[in-house]
Amino acid sequence: MTRLLPSDDDRPVLVLGPNPTPNGGMHLGHIAGPYLAGDVYARYQRARGRKVIFTSETDDSQTYVVASAGREGITPEELCKRSTALIQEALSAIGISIDGFGPFDQTYRATVLQYFGALHAAGVFRLKTVRLPYLERTGEFMVEGLIEGDCPVCLTTSRGGLCETCCHPNNFDQLIDPHSTINPDDKLTYREATIMVLPLEEYREQLTEYHDRLAEHRRPHIRQMLAELLSRPLQDIPITFPLKWGIDPQFPEVPGQVLNAWLELIPAGMFTTSYAAAKLGRDTVPGELWRRSENLRIVHFLGFDNAYYFCLPHIAMLMAHGDKYVWPESIINNEFYELESSKFSTSKGHVLTPQELLEEVPRDVARLYLALTAPEYQRSTFSRTGLDKMAEERLVGPWNQLAGILAKAVANAGGDAKLPVSAGGRQRVQLMLDRFDLGYEMPTFNLNRSADTVLIQIDRLRRLAVKLDGTSPEDEPEAWGDLFCQVKALLALASPLLIDLVDAARGAGVFDELPEAGPLVAGAFDLTEVTAFAPPLLAAAG
Known part of the structure; x- marks a missing residue:
């Protein structure tokens, strides 16, 4: 390789x-x-x-x-x-x-x-008089997290400034029927205020080119949002607000105002x-x-x-x-x-x-399940029943069976033995490395796929171990060497997710044959022989 x-x-x-x-x-x-x-x-x-x-x-x-x-x-x-x-x-x-x-x-x-300050000095911002919700009782302008109403685009309940559902802005007086989030019974009116804004429309051409060039580094929902927003004039962005909480930019045109957080x-x-x-x-x-x-x-x-x-x-x-x-x-x-x-x-x-959660579930189990069910492209849900089923049937049970067979092989061989790794074994490791890279690297990064790949490889290697169980490394040195090399590679590839298991393996010297710079640096798995090892076990969910 x-x-x-x-x-x-x-x-x-x-x-x-x-x-x-x-x-x-x-x-x-x-x-x-x-x-x-x-x-x-x-x-x-x-x-x-x-x-x-x-x-x-x-x-x-x-x-x-x-x-x-x-x-x-x-x-x-x-x-x-x-x-x-x-x-x-x-x-x-x-x-x-x-x-x-x-x-x-x-x-x-x-x-x-x-x-x-650098942008203000360069004349990037503009003064603009706008209407803002106002609470007469306290004499305060009410914006962003202080107000709630209906989104003017998708009509769902939204806080001021930005709708969490459709991700469209609702600046100034655009929120429909706003009310205070502190005291919903407070009656709001509107008052004019002169603030600093960023004229976003002036950057349309640059923004379009930038996102088009990096489109593969944007997921579909973001690409859809950008297409919607760029199909109409881009709204001016409030740079300052007449509020008390926040950082005062000390712009002389808007004394006493604070930056939009x-x-x-x-x-x-x-x-x-x-x-x-x-x-x-x-x-x-x-x-x-x-x-x-x-x-x-x-x-x-x-x-x-x-x-x-x-x-x-x-x-x-x-x-x-x-x-x-x-x-x-x-x-x-x-x-x-x-x-x-x-x-x-x-x-x-x-x-x-x-x-x-960690009072009842080992951290590696929690991390793997959260990655497996992460809401990457659509809403997803945490289920304790689902977590327990995944842990028993796909993670802890299969891994511990695999680890047990390897530990028995090490014991039967009388300790750590050097075993040959075949060209076919090295090829399988390379296929594992390539497959995991698709899930871990940009622009195809995907937590769900990475977690599922960990589980798929655990089961595959468990089945190989079951077939070899009953033989010894002395009888089948190349087959066992290939298995140990692939398990070592799987531990390295699972290291971003199963952090405690891999730390235990590292402490046991499993990665001693690999470069100190990292277990996945170039050439790390160009191994013609591998030292047999007893992998650590995973703790079960309580």
Whole structure:
């Protein structure tokens, strides 16, 4: 074998996860989409020996924080602090390998202000007088997460600014019959306000060319959304709002206003990239690693409900900076994940957190099942019955039978033995590597397929082991060598998903024959012989 995998793009990779809003903890619906996908992709890139930065941080400026804090009767600052701890705990519990979870601190704010300030100085923004919902009782404008009504495009219930269902914007006074999300009985009126906006229509040609060029790196739902939005004039994007909560950009034309929190997320990514890089041993100025000279490829994982901002306004603002920054290459969305076929609902108590699930289910079982059922192209659901059935029939049971047969073979051979690997065995390993690469790599990345491929290969190798059971490596050295080599390859290929099993295998020396840079670097499985080993077992779900 001269080739390891079909994809050979060894550029450094920046993996961006969504910035969670700190208005509560995380449930499995959050984890099963972009966070697990980002983690699996980042782990695979590391296994390929590539330089990776995987990063995120909380989105403290969101009005959703204000609304949630108002309903709880606490300050937004208190809610952010409590929620950030819960979010980090959930990510750590399920094994999301973020290299640096950035703090919402003064360096963050300075990065955001510098990013927006450069565009303001260049005359990118425009002043515009608009009508906004207004609460007479408190004398406050009500926008974004502070209001709710009917979407003017698909008519479903929507918060202000953006509909989570159709992903169309509903800026200014477009929401139908809006009401307060803090106190629905409050009567809203409308008042005019002069704010800063981004004239998105001016970037139509650039945006169209950009997305057309990278169409294979967009899933069908995003491509549909882009086609819908680009078939009509693009709306002006509010850059500032007359609110109290948020970052004051100090634009003299709109004193006392704050930045639209949705638009902070690219400079937030620049800040967290620098923060995470420092954790990995490279000190940089925020934004430096996003410069084109760094030749990073950016992969962005997000829910479909966030896709509008990341596909249009955010890209337009990067374009407005000229050729200074690299633009995201892959924008990979997911749909909604449900709990037992009903929407996750904190208010109704219909939630399941990673911490709660892991009290009863081993982490590898949870991760594999979440990947298998992740809502990649349509809504999907978590089922505890389904998880238990998958674990017993497809994962834990078959793997432990396979591991038991291999352990017996090692014992019968009197310890670790060197076994030959045939050309046919190496060819089968190459086919495994190629197959997994389709699910792990861009633009064909797919959690469902990757998880299913793990299960398919476990069963295939279990059946091979059953056929060899009763013979010894001394009697059938090549057949056993081929089997051990394929199991070793499967462990390496399952490493982005079955993290605890693979850590146990690594600790037992299973990967000692492979390059230190990563078990899947080029040439790693050009093995003519393999050392027999007893694989670790998987724990069953409780």
